[in-house]
Amino acid sequence: MLTLTAKHHLKVQKFILFCTVWLMLMKNDGDLMLEEYNRLIEKLKSNGKEYNWGLIEKAYKFACIAHEGQKRSSGEPFVIHPLQVAYILAEMEMDTATVVAGMLHDTVEDSSFTYENTLKNFGEEIANLVDGVTKLAKIPYTNKQEIQAENLRKMFLAMSKDIRVIIIKLADRLHNMRTLKYKPREKQIEIAQETLDIYAPLAHRLGIYKVKWELEDLSFRYLHEKEYYDLAEKIAKKRKEREEYIENIMKTVAEKAMEMGIEAHIDGRPKHLYSIYMKMKRQHKELDQIYDLFAIRVIVNTVKDCYAVLGLVHELYKPMPGRFKDYISMPKPNMYQSLHTTVIGPEGIPFEVQIRTWEMHRIAEVGIAAHWKYKEGGRQNDDLSEKLAWLRQLLDWQKETTDPDEFMENLKIDLFTDEVFVFTPKGDVKCLKAGSTPIDFAYAIHSDIGNRMIGAKVNGRIESLDYELKNGDIVEIITSATSKGPSRDWLKKVKTSQARNKINQWFKKEKRDENIARGRELFEKELKKQGLSSQQILKPEIFAAAFKKYNYHDMDDLYLAIGLDAISSGKAVSRLKEEYRKTLPPEEQKQLLEEEKKKELSKKQKERPAPETGVIVKGIENCLVRLSRCCNPVPGDEIVGYITRGRGVSVHRKDCINIQSNLNDNERLIEVEWYKGKAASYQAELAVKAHDRTHLLLEITNVISDAGVPLKAINARTTKDNVAVMNLTVEITDTEQLEKIINRIRRVPDVFEITRNNK
Structure with missing residues (x-):
């Protein structure tokens, strides 16, 4: 009887593993898998870094065995997906552990292998990365919003332990988006929307712009297919013309930079389809009205050269006011650094110029991935930890937020908005979410400052607590030792989760x-x-x-x-x-x-939707109703309905001249009443007579404006007797509001008559 020592047993296991993989590679899919693996190895070698090649090969074989026989929706072997994820990570120049975890990220979820298998074969660091990326098992939450919220909670918690988890997750999502065409239409929309809501903004927050832009464009393609292809076609038609335009600019800048002795790499960067689409929507413009479709990027060797090139560009082309941003002296929280300026080029067409060093360019492409360096033992260095302060704030906020709907809504609003840079009186820069108020600023400094706040000065002037901070504002918080603490109204004014969380903590403790x-x-x-x-x-x-x-x-x-x-x-x-x-x-x-x-049925019946005209015809539903223009009835007026020939029921005031002449025609008169629900708006016409003088019309319109009543039309003239005659059309909700307006106008000096028109 043959007995095996532990050493021999291990050798037999390795031999069986080798044979299994070899047999798999002999199959038809083997060539495709091997080709993908070799492409990954070539990419890693081109990075010029040290990698543990034995561990990478072991991970490849492990993934092949784990996913043996599994296919993706495209029909290709499943292992192609983790290999592609590892390739995206290699493009970011990630380390061995991250690349290996990318290859293994689906083994625990989609195969019989467990966390313990990964731990035994690849060690704790890689096993924890794989576990961090692994999706939640099917948990019996009550709705889809809760499932998504819990997934994100786990993801952010994993991120706080090791930022590489989210980098792998983004690479995974990017490859899934690249192959989304093989999914059913309903699934495409669902995944694309989640990508646009969560993953693209997260890539932006981490400064991984290369991934962000591709995720946005791919999501745009599936969510707004017609608009995507229409826009792509229109841009393609004029591409040659635009490329020639930008080529000439690049040539001019390159020649001038060379004359100054600056070594510069210049390229043209067309704006991404999604960013063009969003700009068209925001500004309500057609593509022909969007001129800065291209930007030029200038990459130089030093920071000194960045500012020298900026001066050169501003000499060559006229800068547009308010369009210069210095992210070198004030980097974004995601570490992005660059100079941005928009200038007017030849033929009066504006274009953007971005100027940065090679290191800044690398960080702009892969963001946080460029700073993933770890100390021994897997702990993040202090610099990286500081740059991820926003993540700690998010985790603190999560502990206070138990409602999944609130979690998801605030996550989209609070975490993924643009930033605004403001200063303390000592010149320290604070980065807050766009739209932040002095209250947000106070709590960003310290909880005690926020809790004792009684006011704020912005640029030396006292401003209200709901003032929206702008880039460059200098903010001074006024505090008092006798302050009673924050007001509950502050929760409606703050924009950051940090401030909201600290205010809630105060109320929780103090009250x-x-x-x-x-x-x-x-x-x-x-x-x-x-x-x-x-x-x-x-x-x-x-x-x-x-x-x-x-x-x-x-x-x-x-x-x-x-x-x-x-x-x-x-x-x-x-x-x-x-x-x-x-x-x-x-x-x-x-x-x-x-x-x-x-x-529920009874409630719906009671909550009958308000009719457009605000008038209900008694005994008849879904009847065509219109308010007569001859007398313009409004709520509060006594009204009557008149059945017209072919135009439904015409509603008149009871004192209308036209209805008085039809009182004998009782068969065509019908009872109507005002809808007693949410107030709608109605137009009423007023005739005003006054002794004409300077500023008379201005005073009357100011009275109407101060009352918060829209003035829809005005027609004024002066008679030979120097009497000003004005016909005003105002938008009101009822006769009570109209009467108030009439009384206010009557009090304007020199007004001697005001009546409501009844044609």
Whole structure:
């Protein structure tokens, strides 16, 4: 009987592994897989870095075995996908561990291999990277929003431990988008929308612009297919003409740079389709009206050369005011550095110029991936940790946000908006989200500054707390030791999650009892509204089941969350109600559902949509109704309907001259009434007479404007007797508002008559 030592056993395992892979490579798909692997190796060699080639080859064989027999939607071997992901990571010049994790990122999710297999074969660092990228298993969340929110929570948590996790995730998403054409149309739209909402902005936040632009253009292609191909076709038609234009500019700049002794690499960069599309939408313009479709990029050796080239460009071409940005002296939070200027070129056509060094260019392409360096033991260096401060803020905010809808909405608004650079009085730069207020600025400095804030000076002037900060503003926060703390209204004014989180923390700590009382009151109102009693649903087992995914340990925790607006009372009651229903016998569950359906139907019937004219014809639904122009009735007027021939019901004021002449025709008169719902707007005509003088018309229009009433039309003339006659058309909601306007105009000096027109 032959016995094997552990050493021999390992050799046998390796031999079996080798034979398995060799047999696979002999199949038809083997050539394609090997070709893709060799392409990856060539790319890694071109990087000129040291790699663990043995570990990379081992990962390739491991992935081949794990995905043996698996196919993608395109029909190609599944292992082509992880190889392509590894290739994208190689383009970013990532290290061995990241490239290997890219090849293995689907092995735990889509094969029989486990985390322990990866740990045993490739070590803790790579196993943790693979685990960080692996998607969540199927968790029984109540809706799709919760699934997406939990996926993102896990992703951000993994990012905080090792930023390479998200770099692999972005490479994975990029290759999936490149092969999205093989998915069903419904799936294409879903994946493209998520990419545009989450992954492209995340690539922007990390400064990986090369990935960001491609993700945006691919998402645009699937979400707005017609607009994408129309735009691509229009741009292609004029490409040659534009290329000749930009070539001449590049030649001129290159020659002048050479004369100055500056070594410069210059290329033309067409703007990406999605950015052109968004510009057309924002500015409501056609493609022919968008001139800066191209930018030129100048790459030089030193920072000194960057500013020298900027001076040269401004000598050659006239700069457009307000379009110069210096991201070298003030880098973006994602480490992006460059000089941007827009100038007027030949023929009066504007174009953008970007100027940067080679190192800045590398960072602009791969962003955070250029700074992934780790100390021994896998810990991030201090410089990288500082640049990821926004991620720590996000994680702190997550702990306070239990509602998935709020999480997703704020994530899109708060994390992925543009930045604004503002200064402290000492000259320190603070980067905030665009639209931030002095309150956001105060909390960005320190919690105590925000909590003791009573006002703010912007550029030396006192400004309101909802003032929108602009680039270059110098902000001074005014504090007081006797301040009572933040106001609840501040939560509506702040734009950053950091400020919102700190304000909520203050209320949670300082006004716990008050917020619990507020939450209890809102909860009980909602219970009553939904026809429930606390005895029915406030049972320990129901509470535990409803909120097992949240940090609510008892009812006080829930009341506090409602009081702080962390969860709405409606959602809290609905969750409890759902769990309560599960405890009922099947017959009672069915009965409860039927009752709810009846209530919902009754509610819909009561909430009849407001008619466009704001008038209801008694006894008739979906009837064509129009307001008569002869008397312009508005809510508050007594009205009557007149059945016209072929034009539905015409609504008149009861004192209208035209309706008075038809009072005998009772068969065509019909009862109508004003809709008692949300106020609509109506036009009313006023005739004003006054002794003419200077500024009379201005004073009357100012009175109307100050009342917040739109002035839709005006017609004025002066008679031989020096009497000003004005016909005004104003937009009001009812006769009460109209009467107020009439009284205000009547008080204007020299006005002696004002009447409502009745033609």
